[in-house]
Amino acid sequence: MSNKKASIEFDGKSLELDTIVGTENEIGIDITSLRAKTGMITLDPGYGNTGSCTSDITFIDGEKGILRHRGYAIEDLAANSTFVETAFLVLYGHLPSEIELATFEEELSEHSSLHYGLKHHFDGFPENAPPMAVLSAMLNTLACYNTELLTTATEGPGFTVPTMKILSKVRAISAWAYRSSVGKPFMPPRPDLSYTGNFLHMMFSDTFKPYEVLPEVERAMDLFFVLHADHEQNCSTSTVRLVGSSRASLFTSVAAGVGALWGPLHGGANAEVIKMLTNIHENGIDPKEYVEQAKDKNSNVKLMGFGHRVYKSFDPRAKILKEQVDIVLKAMNIEDPLLDIAKELEEMARSDSYFVERNLYPNVDFYSGILLRAIGIPVDMFTVLFAIGRMPGWIANWREMHVQNMRINRPRQVYTGASLRPYTPMGER
Numbered sequence: 001m002s003n004k005k006a007s008i009e010f011d012g013k014s015l016e017l018d019t020i021v022g023t024e025n026e027i028g029i030d031i032t033s034l035r036a037k038t039g040m041i042t043l044d045p046g047y048g049n050t051g052s053c054t055s056d057i058t059f060i061d062g063e064k065g066i067l068r069h070r071g072y073a074i075e076d077l078a079a080n081s082t083f084v085e086t087a088f089l090v091l092y093g094h095l096p097s098e099i100e101l102a103t104f105e106e107e108l109s110e111h112s113s114l115h116y117g118l119k120h121h122f123d124g125f126p127e128n129a130p131p132m133a134v135l136s137a138m139l140n141t142l143a144c145y146n147t148e149l150l151t152t153a154t155e156g157p158g159f160t161v162p163t164m165k166i167l168s169k170v171r172a173i174s175a176w177a178y179r180s181s182v183g184k185p186f187m188p189p190r191p192d193l194s195y196t197g198n199f200l201h202m203m204f205s206d207t208f209k210p211y212e213v214l215p216e217v218e219r220a221m222d223l224f225f226v227l228h229a230d231h232e233q234n235c236s237t238s239t240v241r242l243v244g245s246s247r248a249s250l251f252t253s254v255a256a257g258v259g260a261l262w263g264p265l266h267g268g269a270n271a272e273v274i275k276m277l278t279n280i281h282e283n284g285i286d287p288k289e290y291v292e293q294a295k296d297k298n299s300n301v302k303l304m305g306f307g308h309r310v311y312k313s314f315d316p317r318a319k320i321l322k323e324q325v326d327i328v329l330k331a332m333n334i335e336d337p338l339l340d341i342a343k344e345l346e347e348m349a350r351s352d353s354y355f356v357e358r359n360l361y362p363n364v365d366f367y368s369g370i371l372l373r374a375i376g377i378p379v380d381m382f383t384v385l386f387a388i389g390r391m392p393g394w395i396a397n398w399r400e401m402h403v404q405n406m407r408i409n410r411p412r413q414v415y416t417g418a419s420l421r422p423y424t425p426m427g428e429r
């Protein structure tokens with residue numbers, strides 16, 4: 001708490017409210033006593049001005065384009081860390097020692113395969129089942145095979161076992177969802193490979209032909225996961241917290257997070273960007289005309305991969321990914337016409353007053369699709385990869401909420417419907 005107070009005046013009465021100042025000097029007005037003392041609530045559709053919690057995990061300054069996990073700059077982590085190390089950092093608050101990292105990696109390996117019973121569930125999905133639906137369903141199915149772990153423990157095996165199972169098995173579930181959709185046999189995990197190498201192996205190896213991964217590709221894929229590891233109280237993380245606040249298990253809370261991430265305004269945007277670029281390319285649309293359509297509110301067209309609720313300058317993750325795209329395309333000797341279109345769209349939008357005035361910059365999804373496409377990831381798997389990357393952030397937020405013994409999340413509303421009226425019998429309606 002800070003010793004500065006805020007006050008609200010209404011109908012000649014005034015209420016003094018406490019304020020809280022965060023580590024980076026963000027100020028929040030604490031309104032927890034508002035309704036009890038005044039009978040009033042606040043109204044903030046879309047929660048643009050509402051802090052739902054205090055958190056030690058991730059700091060974003062959207063005006064300055066800053067993203068830090070546990071105090072470490074995303075640029076620093078991207079240059080020096082791996083996804084497994086960053087996941088540990090996000091979960092436990094500090095960079096792991098050598099022993100901690102080795103144990104963490106060992107536990108991930110230990111939990112990498114799927115229970116035999118789970119394999120049959122994949123056969124039950126239709127061929128064209130969206131992989132995000134499969135992922136969410138299978139995370140809930142994991143709960144069915146681990147009923148002893150449906151707790152809200154935040155320490156000890158009650159927390160670490162479900163955490164390691166989810167972090168590790170999410171790769172096999174995702175890879176197998178893909179393989180069953182293309183009629184390929186499941187590929188068992190290989191404990192000798194890195195976290196990311198193992199995922200690529202389960203996606204792309206064939207029985208007699210192991211997938212040979214270029215070091216640049218493995219690094220870029222790992223970096224993609226690092227860049228998605230957490231992003232404070234976004235739509236899916238807030239969903240995980242909301243579901244978890246009812247004391248639902250970690251399995252079902254992260255399964256709900258997958259559902260929230262799926263939408264095109266959130267994680268689904270990475271697939272939408274590629275669909276947009278492909279549409280422009282294949283139908284010979286002039287990028288200038290497309291930008292004009294995106295500015296027209298009646299067109300229902302948006303420049304996908306642009307804009308962000310929090311970033312009002314460059315999304316630092318987009319900058320890092322843009323560099324990686326060039327590195328991977330060069331290493332794989334690929335020229336992608338969609339990259340040229342993306343760069344052209346970015347250039348146009350960055351000098352167009354509509355985008356400049358609204359501070360609309362490329363976000364993490366703008367270039368990530370081109371990277372994933374080059375690696376050979378099918379478009380409908382893009383958001384699944386976002387979910388794999390976001391898993392440590394969801395779990396860390398779920399844990400923090402329980403460590404803080406958070407109340408059940410239950411927003412209020414201002415009712416605007418009909419007042420009390422008598423029931424009308426059928427013949428009189």
Ligand code: CMC
Nearest residue numbers: 265266267269294302303304305306307308309358363365
């Ligand atoms: N193309 C054209 N206009 C846009 C766009 C866009 N991509 N994004 C925002 N605007 C306009 C919007 O119409 C509004 O204009 P006006 O003030 O005239 O009404 C203004 O910019 C402010 O936008 P908003 O819709 O109030 O912003 P929001 O904070 O509610 O929504 C957003 C943020 C990310 C949902 C939105 O920018 C968007 O739909 N972008 C495209 C989808 C996308 O790329 N999503 C990925 C987000 S990053 C990954 C993640 O973490 O989810």
